Amino acid sequence: MDWIEFALAMTAFALSHRIPAVPGLRSGLVRRIGLRGYVALFSALSVGLLVWLIVAAGRAPFVPLWDQVPWHRWAVNIAMPVAIVLAVLGTGAPNPFAFEGRSAGFDPDRPGIAGLTRQPLLWALALWSGAHLLANGDLAHVLLFGPFLLMALLGMPLVERRRRTAMAGGWDRLAAHTGLVPFAALATGRWRPGGRPPVARLVLAAAVWAAVWHLHGAVIGVSALP
Incomplete structure (x- = not known):
């Protein structure tokens, strides 16, 4: 059953x-x-x-496939705050490259979250599913987290290709100061953070992380403690 x-x-x-x-x-x-x-x-x-x-x-x-070791739980606790920040910063933000973003208000010279990565929500999904897949080496959780990880990784080039086609010749200009891989545009000098930091969204991300961390045991049945 x-x-x-x-x-x-x-x-x-x-x-x-x-x-x-x-x-x-x-x-x-x-x-x-x-x-x-x-x-x-x-x-x-x-x-x-x-x-x-x-x-x-x-x-x-429970059908075991591999054993959990202590550093697996640490990987989840490191990945989750990053994933939550990416998801909160990306959802509804000016970002015409991602399905969770919006075109209105996007400035290609100050691309905001798109300067960090054009696909923040898919990277958040990849971090969440990949870290939890590592820490849950049984058949049911592999069937749960594996498809999410594949969807995130395979979805990035698919979304990018669709958006490039929709933008026609405007992609190069709009994407000049952005990158797909997180921090790639920063490392190559194509993007520098500027303007006011999104304090409200960062506070929201911290609140979401705290709620997830504290409610994990009660809702999921497993403590989030490493």
Whole structure:
């Protein structure tokens, strides 16, 4: 029965992310509840199903593939704050290169988060799934975190290719001070941080990390302590 719950949770999560692709469904929901309402509803649904999926993976029969060692848990605790900061800074920020960003307000000379990386949310997903995959070497968690890691890594060139095509000849100008790999533009001198730091988003990221760290044991059933 536990494998059945895991399969049902995985199926429900996958189907929920087909909602934006269903013709007329997204636009109809936006007309009824507004764009912000749609984003809030879809985000709540995604988070709820993701929590169910993680809990279901923990309930599935334990089939060991590799042993956990202490540094695996340290890797998770180092990766997660970085992943949360990337996700919070990237979501809804002026960044025409990422699906979670927006074109309005983007300044190619001061690209903000896109100067750090054009795909902050996908890098956050890769860090989250990769670190947790390392620390959870059983079959159910490999089936959980492995696809997320592949989706993040394979999704980056796919999103970049689509955005490059959509921008036509404007890509080189808009992307001149950005990079795909985090800190690549900084290392090559194409980007220098400037302007006011996003204090509010950094505070939010710290609050999210603290909440995740403290609630991990109660919600997931495993302490976040290394």
